[in-house]
Amino acid sequence: MKETEDMCLGVPGKVIAIDGLDATVDFFGVRKSLRLDIVDEPVQVGDYVLNHVGFAIRRIPPEEVQETLALFDQILEVSGAKEDLMAADVRGEMAAGKDQK
């Protein structure tokens, strides 16, 4: 792995398989295996989670994604452009650190 592997990255990944406390998680096309020991709530396949040094630290409920978006719009009141800029960016970021197991 790269020496400069970031300790933290705020990108959510989708759980695609669970084996005990080990989960396989897809981050916009890059797969990582994460431990589920300290996640805040029970996690199921299909859930989105946040990774921190190989551990899922948060199951992100879809309602709260909506809430964040609503909060921004409330701070602002804008109707946004609809291009998906994130997927490509994120793929690059995750790929940079993917050669762990």
Next chain:
Amino acid sequence: MSNDDLFRQLKFRDPARARALAEALRHNMDAIGREVSVMHVCGSHEQAIARFGLRAVLPPGLELIMGPGCPVCVTDGPEVDEAVALAMQGVRVCTYGDMLRLPGTARSLADAQADGGKVEVVYSISQAVELAQAHPEEQVVFLASGFETTAVATAAVALASPPPNFSILSVHKYVPAAMEIVAASKETHIEGYVAAGHAAIITGWAIFEPFAARTGAPVVVAGFEPLDILAALVKLTELIREGRPEVANVYPRCVTKEGNLPAQRSLWRAFRTVTGRWRGIADVPGGNLELVPELAALDARKRFRIDTAGVRDAAAEEEAKGCICGRIMLGLATPEHCALFGTTCVPESPVGACMVSSEGQCRIWHTYGGVPDLRKVG
């Protein structure tokens, strides 16, 4: 909308929203009508700020300073020396990649590796445990660095009965303690803080309330996308404008008021806070996390006689060379103030800790093209 679509929406990199947020920020600054300095305390925030050139869109008069936000940078030289000494004693030392080239007072772990010490980079503490399982004849020590977010991973492993040949050298640091140091500093005049989203996922946002009330400075918890950071600055300037030293959370998709309670329970079952030295800063009361006495058997400091005799004061030596990392971490200077920045001191041959870690401010600024402030460039 399906969940997948919703999470794709998590782009938070939408230019129209960004422009609107920048506009709102300018309104708030106009209303305040004077210069304001705010601080963020997270290396991941600085990366996003530098990478997306956010300082270039900040209104004049708003200064966004990076505080002691990188756990690698604040790991003290003598702490590295302990790991180096263990590696040279024949122990297999595992740690996160960023720690490898961090200077100790005499040597880094990379130096120890070159000198025949067993040093291994791992992505996660679980990998270190696997190495211990695969090499039962060896002693494996995990040099555990990072803030509370990382410490909960260490705690989970510590509480899960790891193999007998595995132990932990904790140099974990606790962020709220460092915010106190900055707030107490007479030199800085920070009027508000952007708090680290990851740490707050664990601790919850309410933990900052006493701090905000006591120091009179509002705190806003933010995520790591450019929009998250801009939204936090809009909220922060709004609170400053209205003179409300409150805590706000613009990262509700991840951070709750009380945080991740099971993780907090593990954290405090495994660790207690002790006074520890942060590189370039000071002895920070409550700033280090030490394994609790019940887990002493897992504590590398108790298991081994770590002989670091003859260590020197690395911070003083870096300073003598002209490195101003300490001032940068306290928010009193930026890399452009350092005469060595980008000349003598570059990522390939770093002089100070801030150039070593990918979350160090000197390294980030260097990576993204010097001073990430287009206003200065023209």
